Amino acid sequence: MKFKTAVSIYVFNFLEVGNKIDELVKKGVDWIHVDIMDGNFVNNYALCQKFCKDIKDKYPNVLIDAHLMCLEPQRYIKSFAENGTNHFNFHYESVTDKNTENLTKIIQEVKTFDMKAVIAINPETSPEILKPILDKVDGIMCMSIKPGFNGQKLNEMVYKNIEWLSNYKKKNKSKFFIQVDGGVREETYLKLKQSGAEIMVVGAFVNVPNEELRKQIEKIEGNL
Numbered sequence: 314m315k316f317k318t319a320v321s322i323y324v325f326n327f328l329e330v331g332n333k334i335d336e337l338v339k340k341g342v343d344w345i346h347v348d349i350m351d352g353n354f355v356n357n358y359a360l361c362q363k364f365c366k367d368i369k370d371k372y373p374n375v376l377i378d379a380h381l382m383c384l385e386p387q388r389y390i391k392s393f394a395e396n397g398t399n400h401f402n403f404h405y406e407s408v409t410d411k412n413t414e415n416l417t418k419i420i421q422e423v424k425t426f427d428m429k430a431v432i433a434i435n436p437e438t439s440p441e442i443l444k445p446i447l448d449k450v451d452g453i454m455c456m457s458i459k460p461g462f463n464g465q466k467l468n469e470m471v472y473k474n475i476e477w478l479s480n481y482k483k484k485n486k487s488k489f490f491i492q493v494d495g496g497v498r499e500e501t502y503l504k505l506k507q508s509g510a511e512i513m514v515v516g517a518f519v520n521v522p523n524e525e526l527r528k529q530i531e532k533i534e535g536n537l
C-alpha cells in the first residue's frame with residue numbers, strides 16, 4: 314500500500330488556514346483531516362460540518378477525513394455526508410452501545426451515505442476488541458495521543474496496536490487501512506511506518522515554512 318499523509322488543519326492559525334490549505338493542495342496534499350470536538354467526549358471544541366463543506370466546495374478533489382471526537386457520533390452521519398465528508402472517522406469509545414450489532418448498524422449507515430467508515434481507538438483501547446467488525450470497516454485509526462489536543466508526545470502503546478492490526482491484516486488478507494493520528498514527528502514516523510501505519514495524520518510535522526512542506530510529505534509518502 315502507498316503511504317499517505319492526511320494533514321490536520323487544526324494545528325494552523327485559523328486566520329491563515331485558507332492560505333495553508335491552498336499551499337498544501339499546490340504541494341499535492343489531497344487528504345485533509347478535520348478535527349471535530351464536541352466539548353463532551355473531549356475537553357475541547359473544534360471545527361464543524363460547515364468547515365468540511367467550505368473546503369470541499371473550493372477543492373472538490375480533496376478527500377475530507379472528518380475525525381469526530383463527539384459523543385454518540387451516529388447522530389451526525391447524515392449532516393457530515395451532506396457537507397462533503399468522505400471519511401466518517403469516529404471513536405469506538407464515544408459510542409455508548411458498543412455491541413457488535415449496534416456498531417455494525419452505524420458502519421452500514423455511514424456506507425449508505427457513500428462515505429468510508431473509519432473507527433478510531435485511543436492508545437489504551439486494544440484493537441482486539443474490534444475483531445467482530447474488522448471486516449466491516451474501511452479503516453482503523455490508532456490514536457497515539459489522548460484526543461482533544463494537538464502537540465502532545467506520542468504514547469508508546471500505539472506501536473503495539475498498529476502491529477497487532479498489521480499482523481491481523483496480513484493473516485486474514487483484510488482490506489482495512491491502518492491510520493495513525495497524533496505525535497507523528499521526525500523521531501517517530503519511521504517506527505510508525507515500520508509498525509504498519511499506512512496513513513499518517515500530521516499536524517506539527519508539516520507546520521513548517523512552505524519551502525519545506527514537500528520534503529516533509531515526501532518523508533512519509535516516499536522513503537526519504
Ligand code: DX5
Binds near residue numbers: 321462464496515
Ligand atoms: C488531536 C487531533 C490530531 C492533532 C494532531 O485530537 O486528533 O489530529 O491535531 O496533532 P499533531 O500531529 O501535532 O500531534
Ligand code: ZN
Binds near residue numbers: 494514
Ligand atoms: Zn485528529
